[in-house]
Amino acid sequence: MTIEEQLRQDGFVLTLSVGVSMKPMLTQQTEQLLIEKLTAEPKENDVVLFRRSTGQYVLHRVIRRTKVHYRIRGDNCCRTEKVHPQQIIGILKGFYKGDKFINCETDKGYKAYVILWRISYPLRFAAHQCLRPIRKAISMLRR
């Protein structure tokens, strides 16, 4: 059963984080994520589950809503992608870090993290751009 079918059937899904695109908030196979079926329009800063045209499911943060689509980006990514509303199937309600449940709607620490992470984006983007040629050179030397 796909995650989309589970959401349709149960209204929620509890699953483990996969990948590094939402670091430092979510790390590979560490947090258990509570994702709920989408019942209302996602807001800015919500973390949503959407399906890419390739069929891949992705959990990233809403940066902005335009008239026709959402601009969405992973916390550990520099690239923002356009996602149509019909591609979005779920919303992250919260996650377990160890035994503590972090509620995305009410947790103050989480909200502070979101503000800090959004504000620091230009700085992180600039650092990423500066380090890119260095990383490229290192990877070429390794070959």
Place this chain on the structure above:
Amino acid sequence: MKLKYKFVVRNVSGQPVAVAVGKDSEKFNGMVKLNPSGEVIFKMLSEADITQEELVSQFAAQFDITEETAKPAVLRFLDQLRKNGLLEETV
């Protein structure tokens, strides 16, 4: 017998739900919705390698019922776990 994978049980709006954790999540990436008695059996199986008889006996003690009453419920649940490939027979 014991559970094939390492699970953690969370309570989602009153519903116990188990998910595989760590590397085991690559082998089993779904979630297991449990009822209260299923949650008890699931936790017993995840804590130790246990025989069917011990499971029935501990389950009966936990719910303060006779082993005869407990046995069908335990066997039904074990059967479900087996069908879904979640149980490892160790004896």
